[in-house]
Amino acid sequence: MNKTVTFLSVSTALLALTTAYLAYRLNQRETATAALVAEEAATRGIPDANDAVITNEAAALPTNTPAAGNASTLAGVAAMADSKEPDLRAVAVNEFARQFLARYDDSNQRPVLLEEQRTVIRRQYEKLKEQLKLSDSEFEQLVTMLAEEQLQAQEHWARCAVDSGCDIKTRPYSPVDRAQEYQAMLGVEGAEAFTNFRKSISERDAVIQLRGRLTDTNFLPEAQAEKLIMALAEERERFSQEASARGAKVTGWGTNLGMLMYTEDSGIPDQFIAEATQYSQRLRNRASSILTPAQLAAYTQMQNELIAMFTANQRPLQRQNKSSLVRSS
Numbered sequence: 001m002n003k004t005v006t007f008l009s010v011s012t013a014l015l016a017l018t019t020a021y022l023a024y025r026l027n028q029r030e031t032a033t034a035a036l037v038a039e040e041a042a043t044r045g046i047p048d049a050n051d052a053v054i055t056n057e058a059a060a061l062p063t064n065t066p067a068a069g070n071a072s073t074l075a076g077v078a079a080m081a082d083s084k085e086p087d088l089r090a091v092a093v094n095e096f097a098r099q100f101l102a103r104y105d106d107s108n109q110r111p112v113l114l115e116e117q118r119t120v121i122r123r124q125y126e127k128l129k130e131q132l133k134l135s136d137s138e139f140e141q142l143v144t145m146l147a148e149e150q151l152q153a154q155e156h157w158a159r160c161a162v163d164s165g166c167d168i169k170t171r172p173y174s175p176v177d178r179a180q181e182y183q184a185m186l187g188v189e190g191a192e193a194f195t196n197f198r199k200s201i202s203e204r205d206a207v208i209q210l211r212g213r214l215t216d217t218n219f220l221p222e223a224q225a226e227k228l229i230m231a232l233a234e235e236r237e238r239f240s241q242e243a244s245a246r247g248a249k250v251t252g253w254g255t256n257l258g259m260l261m262y263t264e265d266s267g268i269p270d271q272f273i274a275e276a277t278q279y280s281q282r283l284r285n286r287a288s289s290i291l292t293p294a295q296l297a298a299y300t301q302m303q304n305e306l307i308a309m310f311t312a313n314q315r316p317l318q319r320q321n322k323s324s325l326v327r328s329s
Helices: 003-031 035-044 088-104 110-131 136-161 177-200 201-213 220-244 269-288 293-313 314-329
Strands: 053-055 073-075 252-256 258-263
Touching: 088 110, 088 136, 088 293, 110 177, 110 201, 110 252, 110 258, 136 177, 177 201, 201 258, 201 293, 220 258, 252 293, 258 269, 258 293, 269 293, 293 314
Parallel strands: none
Antiparallel strands: 053 073, 053 252, 252 258
8 A cells, every 4th residue: 555545544633633632732722821821831841743634745635634755754733923922732642642641651542542542443344344345344443443543643743743853744654554454455456446445535524524514405425525535535635736746735624614725835824825715616616516515515514614723823923813802802
């Protein structure tokens, strides 16, 4: 199995975890006192690690995300513009990584972490179990292999995140190639189906979210959902190929609402936001040919929320300043 496919899979869980944690910490920041912020910065320090977004220099990501260059890296967002303002995102990421490693290095907690990963993967790959007609034992074996891969990738990211001298861009994750193991377990055709399924795992998670938002009258049937998943995955691949053709470095950022693709060459947050917004529009255009108006409205709302979160992620100072204005008014 190539590194890109592995990356697309393992990044999904990491993105979900870090995005939720960062959102929680940023919300805390908005309600915390200046003293608490100062104390946190002083006691924990401001590490070089930044937001856990997914970068793929060879495939277009999904993510989780994720084509020329290293197949997968975890990259940070640009530091805050005001050097006097603590980069609380970096603090939050560092704290998250330390908490993860504390559990990972604990012989009693690591099995718990593994089971948490297995729970996520069972949900994500249930359709594949049905598609390949796997027995319960075969499916559990596959789930365990995938969970172990995800934990290894998360450990690699976390150890770099807590090391101020580590740059994840220069120390990308290189997973063990288990293609032969998957083929032995699933057969040639089964392994190919597994690879294709794995490449679209980010889109599958997004469509699960979409189906959960729809009313019974606007229900998204299985066949229609699968068509949407394939269309969104194709659009991601197309974006990646276009960017790679012009020598651009592709990056992905997302949550369980979906994945936004953009290129990071400019290093300018406003440009990242513009490109991610354009990519979002491409997804909406593809979805419009598959979904009903009511279904498309729900998908559009998800994309709007995703863009809003991405914008807040790229413009943390503006977000803080706005909050300050609200509190002072």
